[in-house]
Amino acid sequence: MEALAPGRALRGRRRTRAAGSPVSRAAVLLFLSAFLVRVPASVGYLVRLPRGFRLTKDSVKIVGSTDFPVKVYVMLHQKSPHVLCITQQLRNAELIDPSFQWHGPKGKVVSENSTTQITSTGSLVFQNFQERMSGIYTCFLEYKPTVEETVKRLYLKYLIYAYREPHYYYQFTARYHAAPCNSIYNISFEKKLLQILSKLVLDLSCEISLLKSECHHVKMQKAGLQNELFFTFSVSSLDTEKGPKPCTDHNCESSRRLAKAKNLIERFFNQQVEVLGRRAEPLPAIYYIEGTLQMVWINRCFPGYGMNDLQHPKCPECCVICSPGSYNPRDGIHCLRCNSSLVYGAKASKLVIGEAAVHVSDMP
Numbered sequence: 001m002e003a004l005a006p007g008r009a010l011r012g013r014r015r016t017r018a019a020g021s022p023v024s025r026a027a028v029l030l031f032l033s034a035f036l037v038r039v040p041a042s043v044g045y046l047v048r049l050p051r052g053f054r055l056t057k058d059s060v061k062i063v064g065s066t067d068f069p070v071k072v073y074v075m076l077h078q079k080s081p082h083v084l085c086i087t088q089q090l091r092n093a094e095l096i097d098p099s100f101q102w103h104g105p106k107g108k109v110v111s112e113n114s115t116t117q118i119t120s121t122g123s124l125v126f127q128n129f130q131e132r133m134s135g136i137y138t139c140f141l142e143y144k145p146t147v148e149e150t151v152k153r154l155y156l157k158y159l160i161y162a163y164r165e166p167h168y169y170y171q172f173t174a175r176y177h178a179a180p181c182n183s184i185y186n187i188s189f190e191k192k193l194l195q196i197l198s199k200l201v202l203d204l205s206c207e208i209s210l211l212k213s214e215c216h217h218v219k220m221q222k223a224g225l226q227n228e229l230f231f232t233f234s235v236s237s238l239d240t241e242k243g244p245k246p247c248t249d250h251n252c253e254s255s256r257r258l259a260k261a262k263n264l265i266e267r268f269f270n271q272q273v274e275v276l277g278r279r280a281e282p283l284p285a286i287y288y289i290e291g292t293l294q295m296v297w298i299n300r301c302f303p304g305y306g307m308n309d310l311q312h313p314k315c316p317e318c319c320v321i322c323s324p325g326s327y328n329p330r331d332g333i334h335c336l337r338c339n340s341s342l343v344y345g346a347k348a349s350k351l352v353i354g355e356a357a358v359h360v361s362d363m364p
Helices: 025-032 184-204 254-277
Strands: 044-047 061-064 070-075 082-087 096-104 116-118 124-126 135-144 152-164 167-177 206-220 224-237 294-300 319-321 350-353 356-359
Touching: 061 070, 061 152, 082 135, 082 152, 167 254, 184 206, 184 224, 184 254, 206 254, 224 254
Parallel strands: 044 070, 061 082, 070 152
Antiparallel strands: 082 124, 096 135, 116 124, 135 152, 152 319, 167 224, 167 294, 206 224, 350 356
């Protein structure tokens, strides 16, 4: 899993043109006319898996500590590792008549549903981790070191968080020599450009969104004033269920589809330069200005999730569910502080002022 370092809303670097998948030259002519990583038990555990990989083995096991809560991060809608009701020191020891009891955010945990399981050895396993499962989990262990000794008791505490991959998209900026800024031809050209770009990425379940289109007068050295269109657009991946074609293969993962879409877009602008270079006739009124395509990779977390390298130092690149006392109302990068938020994954903060309720996320 790959994400950019936290702490800045914009992440990425500007890219120059790069070769990508072939693009129909007819379209150009028509247009011109991003494994397991285990950390020390003293801090926390994070299950990091390659995109598209589903955890099916039971080899991932996490032990607790009597000194501090152990943090565990589980990707949303995936199977969790085995959370053991035991410490590292006792893991390989012989325990006589052990008994285990788990408690979670909603009280005693019982292994009587399809999403939660407590194994015969006391391990806690979630089959399909949901947001509502995030929270504090405690385990009580009673055992005898030997038959002759008295019963010993152990209390272990875990903080289990849901996390998601960051939602990211590519933002492109390109410049075109344009007709006069008040010309209707510029508007028609903009619509045609968006149509062609949208068709390029349609089969990848990606979408193009126009963020900004402006016409400016630019003073050029030895060329006087000329009109230029500044296009800013984004390419993002659609949910696979909402795309034009259902995705069942690992190649349909969001990161792979976005990378392919980026290559197609870069190739499309390269081909415009190639076509213009072979053109014998005078240049058209509107044409792409070579070398002006720029790209930025932007990270965002889904509402209710955020990055925090101080609170989650072993999962700094994860969009971790917002803890009570924080929320993320939109596609921001961090969870915002708010004392009135009492649940995990809050997407809004409700402040009570007198008899009026005000949603912070709705305030300017």
